[in-house]
Amino acid sequence: MNILTMLWRNLLGGSRTLLFPARPKVSKGYRGLVRFDPELCSGCAICKFRCTARAIDFKSGKGTFTWSYDPGQCTFCGRCVEGCKSHALSQDAECPPVYLTIGALKKSYTVARKPAPKAAPAAPLASGSQADPLPGGAQ
């Protein structure tokens, strides 16, 4: 009789179906599309090294670099986000969209390399080593 009570409760309680095209909200920790912030990227290419699916491509140019990401290739593991020292990558709680041709979702960014930060004005090293290189100072 258990199954009959179950069926009866289903009939009375209504369906729990999401009417198409409504979609459920993804939970907060969901690993979805990777977002790239060109302002923060330092061009180290650690993300390309760590990517398991080779979804991230990094090409160096003269004074610029091109960072590209293909969500169709991505496996959404999050290793790139973990490895990014400059916090330029993050994962949205968003599913990738359905697409019709290969490579339609691929996104490329060409970022100009930032100039190297100027060194702090220390004593000029050309005039002999006054700064003691070894701690403890064994001469």
Next chain:
Amino acid sequence: MNLTTALARFLIFPGLLFAVPTAWFFLWVERKAVARMQGRIGPPFMQPFYDFVKLLGKDTPPRTGVAGLLMKMWPLIAVSAAAGAVGLLPVLPSSGGFEGDLILLLALLELPSMCIIAAGFSSRSIFGEIGSAREAVLSVAYNVVFLLAIVSIAASQHTFRLEALAQLPASPLRWLGVAAILVCLPAKLHLNPFSLPNAEQEIYSGPMTEYAGPELAMWELSHGLEWVAATGLVATLAAPHVALVWLAVLLFVAFSFFVVLLLSTLAAATARLAIDTTVRFYWQCTLIFAVLAISSALFMRLRS
């Protein structure tokens, strides 16, 4: 019974014009009821019609040779037999259906499953053969009970004429017979728990594996018409006999609808049984009721 009445009964009511939309309606009711009982929404109202039209628009598979001709024939025979069975049902209280009797009705009800068996074998695919073998075993198992129940009802009335069966006196024998027929209906209509020939993930659609396009549309239509014929048979046996035409039609449709709901509940509540359990069920458990029905019918005949 002249030609125009016979044609009207075959083509209009309860024949094709009534039966085909009712078949689609019953197929939808079954899917929707099962879905609702499983907590889903289920297909929209016109879904069986959409399926039918879509199948008509698919490419026809090229079929050659005698086997090809046979494969094209079986669905058409199944549809016409099921439509004929529906047309024969003694719904209206005047002079019954066609010029036919219970034997013809039973034969026409049997033909669609015979066609499924033959189609599986003539498709020359191993899945078809396995499915047809299962359908044949199932058919032998439930038909004994089915035929004994109907024959016992007819024997108690001393006649095989259909309109006499529609006007049965209320007796325990009648309800025993109706119950026995109801138990056989899931097997006849390939519903859970006896949906063995359609075991999709096990044998790739069984006898229907090689069918596509308009032929598959005909198979679906014959399945729907089998629904109408089988539930209509139970409805004519169970419904009280009234003289008014519109009331008789209303009662017929209402009782058929109730039987459809009952079968859908059973289909939603059970899982598919394996072949040995099915056969054991029909031969061990239900045969006793059929034997009781026929022996009480013979006993009543001997007494009267």
Next chain:
Amino acid sequence: MNLWNRLMCYCRRRSPWLFHMNSGSCNGCDIELIASLTPRYDAEQLGVRLEGSPRHADILCVTGPVTHNSVQAIKTVYGQVYGPKAVVAIGSCPATTNVFIDSRTLAGPLNKHIPVDVFVPGCPPRPDAIVLGVAKAAEILAQRGAQKPAAAPAAAALLTAAPEAIPGPSATAEPVTVASAPAGVSAPAAREVQP
């Protein structure tokens, strides 16, 4: 007739019948495809039916990066699907082979072998994304049937090379690939296409 064509397009969009094939996937996408038939996502509200035979289906749903063992099976089953048909590649594996890129056992992404209409990315894609992909494929199918099949050349070649309609057991061979592979297990060499 224009009216008949329009009715046919209307009905074709509302009655997509699927056949599901696994070409070497990890089964994650297969599980999500079955999950899309469960009460929460209920693909049946769109008229979707998971069919048991490729001859009954309109839409072929393929999961998995295409392994060498499964290429012939995929092509055979694609040829067995009749009439206006569409292919949905579920998951990132059939589209791009995902993490298995450059593997020796793979025969490349799916659209090297059969024409693919819709790609549903994700690893695995959520069931609602799969339902969206199937709905998109149903729309494409309806449009495709409206014009008489202008199939891609690769697809046309596959259709003419498809096995005849009254086959022996081999043409309805199981899509599960191991038993039906004619050559050995790890054969990276090209396979001959059996007519």
